[in-house]
Amino acid sequence: MGLLSFIHNTPPSQPDQNLESPAPPTRSINASPKSALVVENDGCLSKFLSRCLKDEGYAIRTASSADEGLRLYRDFGPFNVVLINYCVPQCSGYGIDPLAPQTKGIELALAIREIDSSQGIIVTAFAFRTVAEVPRPPEAMHIPILVDCSVLQLRGSLEKIEVDRAIKALTSADLLRLRQFAKLLVRGVGRAARGRDWEDLLEEALYRTLIGASDTQNGRHWNRKVPFVQHLAGATKSIASVWKRQFRENETYLVSELAVYDSEGQEQSPIDNVSSSCVPADRRLVEKSEEERVFALFGDDASASQVLRGIVDGLKKNDIKLAYGLDEKKYLAAMRRIRGKLPGRKRGGNDNGR
Amino acid sequence: MIMADDSREGILEKVVGHLADSVLALPDESILAEAGEPGADLYEDAEHVRLVLSEASLLLEGVTRRLSNMGHTINSNYWRRDHAGFHTKCLNCGSSVSFIMATREAQGGALNAQCSASNGHRIPRWASL
Numbered sequence: 001m002g003l004l005s006f007i008h009n010t011p012p013s014q015p016d017q018n019l020e021s022p023a024p025p026t027r028s029i030n031a032s033p034k035s036a037l038v039v040e041n042d043g044c045l046s047k048f049l050s051r052c053l054k055d056e057g058y059a060i061r062t063a064s065s066a067d068e069g070l071r072l073y074r075d076f077g078p079f080n081v082v083l084i085n086y087c088v089p090q091c092s093g094y095g096i097d098p099l100a101p102q103t104k105g106i107e108l109a110l111a112i113r114e115i116d117s118s119q120g121i122i123v124t125a126f127a128f129r130t131v132a133e134v135p136r137p138p139e140a141m142h143i144p145i146l147v148d149c150s151v152l153q154l155r156g157s158l159e160k161i162e163v164d165r166a167i168k169a170l171t172s173a174d175l176l177r178l179r180q181f182a183k184l185l186v187r188g189v190g191r192a193a194r195g196r197d198w199e200d201l202l203e204e205a206l207y208r209t210l211i212g213a214s215d216t217q218n219g220r221h222w223n224r225k226v227p228f229v230q231h232l233a234g235a236t237k238s239i240a241s242v243w244k245r246q247f248r249e250n251e252t253y254l255v256s257e258l259a260v261y262d263s264e265g266q267e268q269s270p271i272d273n274v275s276s277s278c279v280p281a282d283r284r285l286v287e288k289s290e291e292e293r294v295f296a297l298f299g300d301d302a303s304a305s306q307v308l309r310g311i312v313d314g315l316k317k318n319d320i321k322l323a324y325g326l327d328e329k330k331y332l333a334a335m336r337r338i339r340g341k342l343p344g345r346k347r348g349g350n351d352n353g354r
Numbered sequence: 355m356i357m358a359d360d361s362r363e364g365i366l367e368k369v370v371g372h373l374a375d376s377v378l379a380l381p382d383e384s385i386l387a388e389a390g391e392p393g394a395d396l397y398e399d400a401e402h403v404r405l406v407l408s409e410a411s412l413l414l415e416g417v418t419r420r421l422s423n424m425g426h427t428i429n430s431n432y433w434r435r436d437h438a439g440f441h442t443k444c445l446n447c448g449s450s451v452s453f454i455m456a457t458r459e460a461q462g463g464a465l466n467a468q469c470s471a472s473n474g475h476r477i478p479r480w481a482s483l
Contacts, residue, residue: 130469131422144415148427156429160415167407172400173382176389179403180377188370199406204455206410211433211440211453232407233378237371244367246437291365311372312365336388339373 034058034224037077039069039084039108040124049083049124052151056158057224065091066104070111078116081161084109086125086134086145106136109143118168120161122146122154159221163209166228174229178202180339181233185240187342192247205235297341303334417453417460425469426451446471 036058040046043064050060061076063069066088073082086105109121124146125134131145144157170178182198209222209231222231291312298304303326310320321331377385389396421428426444428451433440439454441462447470451462 130425131419132424145422147422152429152432153427160411164408164411167404167411170404170407171382172397173385175400175403176396177377177380177385179399180385180389181374184370184374184377188364188367188374190364190366200455202403202406203410206407207414207440207453207455208435210411210414211442230378233374237374294366294369308369311369314368335373335376336384338369339377339388342370342373 035061035076035079037061037063037069037072037079037082039063039066039082039088039105041065041085041088045085045124045126049154052154053081053083053158056155065089066108067091069108073112073115077112078119080165081120081122081158082109082112084121084123086123087127106140106143110137110140113143118165120165122157122161160210162224163206163222163228166222170228178229178232178236182236184339184342185236189240189243189247192244194243194247196243201236201239202232204239205232208235208239294342298338301334301337303330304337307331307334308338413458414453417451420460421451421464424464424467426464427469428464444469444471 034057036053038046038049038053038060040049040062041064046062046064050062053060058080061072061079063072067090069082069084069088073079084105088105088108090104105123105125109123112119112121122144123134125131126147128134128147131147134145134147136143136145144160146153146157179198179202182201186193186196186198186201222228226234295305295308298308303324306324306326307320310323315323317331320326321328326334380388386396389399418428421444425446426449427446428442428444433442433453435441438456439452441450441452443450444464447464449463449467449469451460451464453460
């Protein structure tokens with residue numbers, strides 16, 4: 001149900017004679033993983049917004065005036081999100097002029113940003129047609145304004161705030177882990193990256209998080225039960241697979257990419273001895289060449305070669321350790337050496353060193 | 355040239371997929387140790403990754419704001435994706451907008467004209483008091 005219909009079906013509001021006193025939160029704010037403050041003087045809208053937020057898993061506190069909102073923020077903030085009606089009055093009760101425009105929402109938003117500059121705030125301005133029509137000072141231009149009266153729009157704004165908050169909360173280790181993860185995936189994608197690098201991969205993962213469709217086929221919305229790093233890793237992996245799949249549709253190899261050298265260093269073309277109609281043989285040659293290049297990197301490292309062989313053969317960690325008699329320490333050390341060497345090696349231009 | 359119809363996972367892809375998964379399982383101190391190349395400023399490197407993510411978010415916010423300023427209403431959760439980028443339409447007037455991945459730019463009719471079907475009769479709430 002749209003919020004606009006709420007406005008139209010609600011009699012013109014009297015100046016807060018029947019405003020409810022601030023409702024206590026339905027569950028402990030401290031016990032909830034997500035919290036929200038709703039500053040809305042219209043009782044119906046307040047209930048509606050609170051219901052929407054509760055459905056999204058937020059524990060709610062409500063205020064019906066700017067003064068009360070600020071007090072609650074000082075007492076209980078920060079919140080995951082603060083929702084403020086643009087038209088909220090300074091104070092509740094009989095003290096306000098019923099004919100005077102009540103537009104304290106932006107002032108409240110700025111006051112809250114003074115307290116915590118990273119606080120996620122959404123100002124609702126359902127009385128306006130477009131965001132551009134909402135009067136506000138230059139310093140408030142970056143505060144998200146919601147003029148569209150729909151639950152979906154609210155969800156979109158909430159998602160943006162939650163994602164931005166999660167980005168800010170990532171630790172250095174998380175960020176470097178994501179970079180390393182994305183670099184490795186781009187290395188695996190090879191020529192299918194078409195000049196794109198790990199930054200492109202992470203960017204696209206974020207775009208898909210924010211604007212993908214709700215179904216898993218087209219979008220990668222963040223399920224908040226999953227840590228953000230894990231979510232982004234899943235999204236980047238999925239995108240890397242898409243890049244590879246799209247490339248395979250028109251994949252070609254230069255013969256020079258398959259060149260092999262005999263013991264005297266003479267270049268030979270491996271397809272000279274392969275029937276051109278034998279597609280599986282061509283494919284095997286491509287793979288063999290790739291495999292030789294990878295193993296050549298670790299020719300003098302027995303443990304790393306064994307681990308690589310296990311991976312290529314499709315073995316899991318414990319199977320690899322068992323098959324080659326490697327203890328945990330040796331296995332991890334070999335993996336570290338492989339990770340250190342592999343992403344840096346390239347032939348074909350997909351890792352520009354960024 | 356030879357054509358490859360490889361539909362299964364390649365050797366390299368298999369290896370780096372395994373390595374990538376192992377990175378996710380590494381403890382923080384190992385990640386920091388492995389990322390510490392000679393002369394590298396780990397904090398700066400980490401913040402660069404944050405910047406990549408933050409800028410992507412900001413870029414998208416800019417597109418949404420441009421659309422809102424022109425009166426268009428889009429459902430931010432329902433963009434259609436194809437190989438070029440993301441596409442959606444204004445819920446009111448139907449004009450389209452695309453976000454092109456290669457250029458990081460938005461284009462389409464919705465960015466060229468005000469929404470012709472936005473709700474023009476909405477009255478500020480304080481006027482009804």
